Amino acid sequence: MRDAAAPAADPAGPLVQVEDLKMYFPIYTGILRSHTGDVKAVDGVSFSILPGETLGLVGESGCGKSTVGRAVLRLYEVTDGRVVIDGEDVAQLSAEKLRRKRPTMQMVFQDPQASLNPRMTLARIISEPLDEHTNWDRARKTERVFELMDQVGLNRRFANRYPHEFSGGQRQRIGIARALALNPKFIVCDEPIAALDVSIQAQVVNLLEDLQERLGLTYLFISHDLSMVRHLADKVAVMYLGRIAELSPSKDLYARPLHPYAEALLSAVNEPDPELAARRNRIILKGDVPSPANPPKGCNFCTRCPRVFDLCRQVKPELSEVEPGRFVACHLYGSTAAAGSTGAPEATERNQQGVTP
Amino acid sequence: MPDGAQPVLDVRGLKTVFRTRAGEIHAVNDVSFALQSGELLGVVGESGSGKSVTMMSLLGLLPMPPAEVRAGKVLLNGQDILHLPPDQLRRVRGAKVGFVFQDPMTSLNPVFSVGMQIMEPLKKHLGMGRAQAESRAVELLELVGIPDARARLYSFPHQFSGGMRQRVMIAIALACNPDVLIADEPTTALDVTIQAQILELVKELRQKLGMAIIWITHDLGVIAGIADRVMVMYGGQVVEQAPVKELFANPQHPYTRALLLTIPKITGEREARLKVIEGQPPIMLGAPNACPFRARCEYRHAACDATNPPRRAVDGQPVGLGHDVACHWHAPARTEVAHA
Numbered sequence: 001m002r003d004a005a006a007p008a009a010d011p012a013g014p015l016v017q018v019e020d021l022k023m024y025f026p027i028y029t030g031i032l033r034s035h036t037g038d039v040k041a042v043d044g045v046s047f048s049i050l051p052g053e054t055l056g057l058v059g060e061s062g063c064g065k066s067t068v069g070r071a072v073l074r075l076y077e078v079t080d081g082r083v084v085i086d087g088e089d090v091a092q093l094s095a096e097k098l099r100r101k102r103p104t105m106q107m108v109f110q111d112p113q114a115s116l117n118p119r120m121t122l123a124r125i126i127s128e129p130l131d132e133h134t135n136w137d138r139a140r141k142t143e144r145v146f147e148l149m150d151q152v153g154l155n156r157r158f159a160n161r162y163p164h165e166f167s168g169g170q171r172q173r174i175g176i177a178r179a180l181a182l183n184p185k186f187i188v189c190d191e192p193i194a195a196l197d198v199s200i201q202a203q204v205v206n207l208l209e210d211l212q213e214r215l216g217l218t219y220l221f222i223s224h225d226l227s228m229v230r231h232l233a234d235k236v237a238v239m240y241l242g243r244i245a246e247l248s249p250s251k252d253l254y255a256r257p258l259h260p261y262a263e264a265l266l267s268a269v270n271e272p273d274p275e276l277a278a279r280r281n282r283i284i285l286k287g288d289v290p291s292p293a294n295p296p297k298g299c300n301f302c303t304r305c306p307r308v309f310d311l312c313r314q315v316k317p318e319l320s321e322v323e324p325g326r327f328v329a330c331h332l333y334g335s336t337a338a339a340g341s342t343g344a345p346e347a348t349e350r351n352q353q354g355v356t357p
Numbered sequence: 358m359p360d361g362a363q364p365v366l367d368v369r370g371l372k373t374v375f376r377t378r379a380g381e382i383h384a385v386n387d388v389s390f391a392l393q394s395g396e397l398l399g400v401v402g403e404s405g406s407g408k409s410v411t412m413m414s415l416l417g418l419l420p421m422p423p424a425e426v427r428a429g430k431v432l433l434n435g436q437d438i439l440h441l442p443p444d445q446l447r448r449v450r451g452a453k454v455g456f457v458f459q460d461p462m463t464s465l466n467p468v469f470s471v472g473m474q475i476m477e478p479l480k481k482h483l484g485m486g487r488a489q490a491e492s493r494a495v496e497l498l499e500l501v502g503i504p505d506a507r508a509r510l511y512s513f514p515h516q517f518s519g520g521m522r523q524r525v526m527i528a529i530a531l532a533c534n535p536d537v538l539i540a541d542e543p544t545t546a547l548d549v550t551i552q553a554q555i556l557e558l559v560k561e562l563r564q565k566l567g568m569a570i571i572w573i574t575h576d577l578g579v580i581a582g583i584a585d586r587v588m589v590m591y592g593g594q595v596v597e598q599a600p601v602k603e604l605f606a607n608p609q610h611p612y613t614r615a616l617l618l619t620i621p622k623i624t625g626e627r628e629a630r631l632k633v634i635e636g637q638p639p640i641m642l643g644a645p646n647a648c649p650f651r652a653r654c655e656y657r658h659a660a661c662d663a664t665n666p667p668r669r670a671v672d673g674q675p676v677g678l679g680h681d682v683a684c685h686w687h688a689p690a691r692t693e694v695a696h697a
Binding site (some may be wrong): 060063167169196198205231277285 | 368402403514518520521548549550551552553554556557575576577578580581582602605606615616617619620621622623624627628630631632633634635636637
């Protein structure tokens with residue numbers, strides 16, 4: 001059922017459906033390089049994105065958000081789980097099928113300096129995907145490159161220049177043009193504005209929004225900038241230590257975060273308003289994020305959670321819908337699940353794995 | 358804000374240039390500011406606006422050449438430190454002025470234990486012996502909130518997390534009880550929850566130790582939370598300077614005004630579209646005799662190309678003490694803030 005006859009995409013259904021995604025990186029130690037453990041960078045993540053929608057993926061460094069982005073596009077061989085994009089399980093595709101799938105799913109990287117080949121001209125960078133995936137003639141490719149440059153607001157005269165001649169914001173535009181070259185449906189934006197100056201960030205964000213509107217793109221927008229994610233995303237997933245703590249519509253999450261981690265994270269954001277800053281009640285979390293190679297037993301967040309109680313240290317809470325459209329992995333909201341947990345914990349949710357010790 | 362008293366740090370007309378093959382880069386152009394004791398001055402600007410170079414010029418931390426501090430005075434407690442010979446300047450750095458850098462990984466020496474690195478200024482500047490320095494180092498680590506400080510004294514930087522390393526950096530900067538602490542983007546490399554911890558720590562230390570702090574950042578949100586006064590830099594110049602509430606409530610410079618609108622908010626109404634400042638920050642090649650912001654300014658007129666606007670007072674107080682702005686354009690009057 002996992003393979004082959006992939007069901008045709010339901011037009012009303014999600015474009016991207018991720019189920020129980022796991023990405024472990026093995027740790028080898030000793031002179032024999034024996035496999036002694038795993039860094040559980042992503043440990044059972046599920047979400048779906050509707051066509052034309054933006055899912056924001058937020059969290060602190062090391063929480064696994066970039067790994068999710070890469071695993072979804074199968075830049076890593078995933079350890080376990082399903083990643084259905086436009087009707088096909090990307091995690092299971094053969095090399096040849098995956099190659100043919102690539103044009104529908106693209107990526108914009110964080111560092112525009114490192115992700116552009118310094119020895120290639122702008123035109124060659126943008127047309128590289130066309131060389132790989134189409135058999136167009138030269139004239140047609142050039143035409144397409146110019147069209148893309150217009151779309152992202154790069155002057156056509158720049159076509160023969162090299163990446164170092166551009167500023168950070170312009171380089172990010174080149175990266176976006178390259179991602180758009182093959183008319184993708186789905187783009188993973190991995191911290192696309194983190195390396196840019198404040199006054200340039202807004203330019204790139206507005207461009208991403210325009211393109212989405214014009215081309216009907218679907219984004220997975222990975223960022224640690226919570227206020228920018230609020231601006232861009234329809235739904236937001238908050239990750240902590242390889243798992244999703246809360247997945248809610250953006251409006252609801254920012255108005256009233258449910259998961260204690262989401263609450264602390266939002267309260268830590270600095271609002272550019274001194275009056276508000278003085279009034280706001282900050283939740284200062286103690287300590288650091290534990291190592292994903294050795295996550296705490298029970299809830300991942302139990303070592304820092306201000307509202308921790310006994311159950312949290314024993315049982316890993318599952319992501320479940322606590323309000324319409326809002327999914328939270330926290331025992332505080334699991335009154336029914338917690339009461340019934342002695343009975344049939346197996347039956348509760350799909351990303352089950354961790355419960356049985 | 359204390360006023361009238363002699364400022365701890367008084368910088369006047371500082372000019373720093375870099376000589377490059379393409380010509381002279383005017384990285385810091387006629388920057389003046391005064392820091393009162395116990396005050397926290399926030400310095401905001403984009404990369405290349407000259408905020409770090411200004412602070413490094415003060416302490417002679419720039420490689421010269423290519424850098425050259427061409428003019429200006431830097432008075433620390435009344436003493437001009439800009440023209441001190443190197444050995445005397447060394448006695449100022451670390452002892453009277455502490456410096457915390459952005460990246461706690463690269464600014465700590467990986468081959469020495471954190472204890473050694475905290476004890477170094479104590480031995481050098483204060484002439485402490487080993488035992489005394491050791492106990493003071495433990496005290497400092499406790500002060501910055503490192504648990505089990507005595508046991509961790511001889512741990513190495515790689516054994517600490519980013520937030521903990523930044524705490525160690527702060528402990529080193531505080532070691533000799535400096536009059537001024539300069540923090541250059543100290544929380545930029547940290548995650549938001551860790552950043553919140555460090556900001557909380559600095560607020561606490563300020564109350565406890567009462568030193569003056571210069572906090573350099575590009576994050577207006579951080580500034581709003583901790584600063585008393587803010588200096589906005591652009592193109593190597595101070596374009597606006599005001600008490601923090603006044604700056605956010607009544608920004609005068611087109612750059613400050615636009616900057617405040619480009620940042621999406623975390624509360625309140627979600628903006629339909631972000632305001633954009635078109636164009637790029639300038640490269641300050643050649644003599645700065647026009648407004649550095651003119652190419653991106655929506656209020657540009659003939660005067661902006663002709664002369665570089667000097668700082669002028671907005672609220673009647675002398676430039677540098679109240680609210681001042683360097684702009685030819687006059688922002689339309691707004692309703693006064695409660696008690697500006």
